[in-house]
Amino acid sequence: MTADDATDHKLLEVIGEIPIAMMTTYGPDGARSVPMARQEVDPSAELWFITARDTAHVRAIGADPTVTLTFSARDKWAAAYGRASVVDDEAKLKELWTTFAEAWLPGGPEDPNATLIRVDLQSGEYWDTPGGTVASLISFAKTKLTGDTYDAEHGSTQL
Template sequence: MSTRNYNKDTNGLEKMRALVDAPKIVMLATQLNKTPFSVCPMTLQEMDTQGDLWFFTSKTSSHFTDIQEDNRVQIIYTDDEKKRYISIYGNATHIVDDQKIDELWNPMLNTWFEGKDDSNLALLNVNMENAYYWDTQHNKLVSFFKIVEGAITDKTPDLGEHGHIDMQDH
């Protein structure tokens, strides 16, 4: 597996776009300074043009309160089908923006909210600072055969790429 690192201004944003699909259920960790930290599943709605991640949240949720106290978050993104795994660190902000709510809203959200006008509805915006990724590109069976081939031929198999993406503006 090869290693490749990026900065936001040197193709890092494009790499994140290539890796991240939305909507997608991810794990959002808050209270990073405590053991154990708090974790909950969230649906990633989009990654916008600046690279920010957008979620819907309830003002009564524990992670909403956690972010008011400490806005540092960790997002664990897995895509078993595409064999992509990402750990994203960033800062979260609560946002009330009716235009953005209209843009991102879909009827499935009625499961958790009483429509777009729900008084508990808020947006959560995560500004990514750093990400670590593993993009294996191949399914398990192909990877298995590449490993066997590498063992027989003494060649290092290409099992994909992993690395770090610094998403901060420099």
């Protein structure tokens, strides 16, 4: 990612504000989507997720590392595409560990079933409604009254 590309930064900003993604994998059993809690958004367009090793999405990544991530909030949305890898790094796992992760993996970061997924983003798009919910309502009303399109900032980028 180029450090001066505002669209790249805006995409990562939107993703960084939405903690849950739907991760779609494309393994031998076809496309499958699961909700995943995003742990970190690195400025180099690298995302981290904590997961259990014995899952269908980990097996799918082993067969085909292509993933799609979709993020949705009340006033912003993003779709990102990249390559995932399963990473066994106990120090990184401990660094990213949360009580939310513990709900899924009660053995903590030392649990042999706990692992990381790193997604290196390759491209993505975002839609953001500056001003939040109030601005969204005003834009919807304006659309209804004038026939103009909905006011949302949109960007698309190759990372």
